[in-house]
Amino acid sequence: MKFQSIAAVILGLLGSGCSTLVSKVFPLDDLPAPxxxxxxxxxxxxxxxxxREEPFTxxxxxxxxxxxxxxxxAEMTEDPLRQPxxxxxxxxxxxxxxxxxxxxxxxxxxxxxxTNSMLNAPLLQxxxxxxxxxxxxxxxxxxxxxxxxxxxxxxxxxTVISVDHAYDAYLTVFADGSEADYRSxxxxxxxxxAFFAFRLPQLKTRVADLVFVLDEIARRSGETxxxxxxxxxxxxxxxxxxxxGATALMLAAQDDRxxxxxxxxxxxxPVPAEVIAAGTAQAVLLSGSGCMGRPHQLQKARQxxxxxxxxxxxx
Numbered sequence: 344m345k346f347q348s349i350a351a352v353i354l355g356l357l358g359s360g361c362s363t364l365v366s367k368v369f370p371l372d373d374l375p376a377p378x379x380x381x382x383x384x385x386x387x388x389x390x391x392x393x394x395r396e397e398p399f400t401x402x403x404x405x406x407x408x409x410x411x412x413x414x415x416x417a418e419m420t421e422d423p424l425r426q427p428x429x430x431x432x433x434x435x436x437x438x439x440x441x442x443x444x445x446x447x448x449x450x451x452x453x454x455x456x457x458t459n460s461m462l463n464a465p466l467l468q469x470x471x472x473x474x475x476x477x478x479x480x481x482x483x484x485x486x487x488x489x490x491x492x493x494x495x496x497x498x499x500x501x502t503v504i505s506v507d508h509a510y511d512a513y514l515t516v517f518a519d520g521s522e523a524d525y526r527s528x529x530x531x532x533x534x535x536x537a538f539f540a541f542r543l544p545q546l547k548t549r550v551a552d553l554v555f556v557l558d559e560i561a562r563r564s565g566e567t568x569x570x571x572x573x574x575x576x577x578x579x580x581x582x583x584x585x586x587x588g589a590t591a592l593m594l595a596a597q598d599d600r601x602x603x604x605x606x607x608x609x610x611x612x613p614v615p616a617e618v619i620a621a622g623t624a625q626a627v628l629l630s631g632s633g634c635m636g637r638p639h640q641l642q643k644a645r646q647x648x649x650x651x652x653x654x655x656x657x658x
Contacts, residue, residue: 344458351399373457374428374491379498384417385426386570389518392555398548399510399526408523409552410515411506412486413570414497415473417464424463428456431516435485438514438525442483459494469500472575475560477553477594478505481527481585481610483513489584502574504520504556508549511586549590550597553581557600578602585610589627593618595625605630 357504377383388411397405429435432454440447476496482489486505488491493503507515515523533541557579563571580603583591588609595604596618603626611619 357473360645361501371453371456374459376459376496377491377495377498379416379495379500381416381467381498381500382419382423382464383414383460383494384462384466385412385414385458385460386463387412387430387518390555390559392551395551395555397509398544399523407548407552407554407555408509408517409506410486410509410517411504411556414460414493414503415570416467416469416497416500416502417461418467420464423461425457426460426462427454428458428487430487434516434522435514439644442513444613446653458490460490460497466570467500469573472573473500473502474578475558475574475576476503476580476582478499478503478510479549479553479581479583479587479590479594481509481583481587482511484584484587485514486514492582493502500568504560506552506556508552508590511545511549539613539615543615546586546589546593546613549586552592553590553594554598557598577602577638580604582607584608586613589614592623592627595627596621596623601625603627607631 368501373501390409392407392409395407396403397407411478436447436451436454439450439453443450478489478493481484486507489505493505496503509515509523510526511524512523517523527545529538529541531537557576560571560574561576563569564576566572577600579601581591581594581601582605583589584607586604589611591604591606592609592611592614595601604623605628608631609629
């Protein structure tokens with residue numbers, strides 16, 4: 344039998360509605376249980392920054408809108424409702440299919456992947472303020488992409504907050520059903536000044552998103568009984584992946600509330616030279632895989648550490 348015929352048979356079987364077969368060929372497991380002593384709760388929120396125009400649209404009345412998720416130590420409930428890994432799966436799966444280049448039926452079982460987070464679970468009560476860690480996703484990423492780490496931290500008593508950087512995430516779905524599609528792609532492979540003219544405004548928008556989150560938490564801290572009432576915003580950690588790693592470093596460099604930052608395969612290139620040269624007095628951790636071995640990445644990573652006091656180089 345020719346290869347084309349074999350492929351046609353396989354695709355025919357996979358597309359015949361047999362989702363069990365697809366999930367066995369392309370298995371996706373539920374997320375591993377976190378190691379901490381606390382149960383994990385999660386909630387979703389949407390905030391609008393009325394002080395900022397939306398830079399990705401042409402409507403001057405369009406204000407920056409953020410869809411976010413929070414993970415926190417929670418009281419265990421009798422019949423917990425675990426949050427699926429994907430929210431709004433019907434809308435997200437189409438984009439996942441498009442980005443991966445795989446037919447939708449081959450990724451559809453992703454909607455059955457379960458997290459360990461209990462949706463809207465009651466907050467674990469404690470007297471002291473809860474520490475806060477922010478997360479920033481990479482280009483075409485999403486707010487919940489590092490849920491495993493968020494659940495791990497929450498299970499050890501730390502609040503974690505992440506937002507979709509709208510139009511920079513692969514897809515942002517708002518509660519009213521509207522969407523912000525991905526508009527951050529560099530289709531021209533820009534270099535030099537043109538590269539920074541394109542990327543730096545995006546980086547600054549991302550940083551402003553997280554500054555707004557910290558400001559908004561502080562503003563809402565007087566809401567007795569709310570999730571925001573007892574979160575410490577003066578000793579914050581931030582971590583991010585790729586472009587989110589650059590976002591984390593930039594936030595730490597300009598906001599005194601951030602005490603430590605971590606870049607996971609941080610995309611160092613868009614970080615301005617003056618920020619790299621200045622370094623930061625806060626604790627910094629750079630963690631990378633193969634892509635960190637590229638010469639321009641390593642050069643900027645070394646420069647970051649040259650500007651960081653020795654005592655602050657470990658997160």
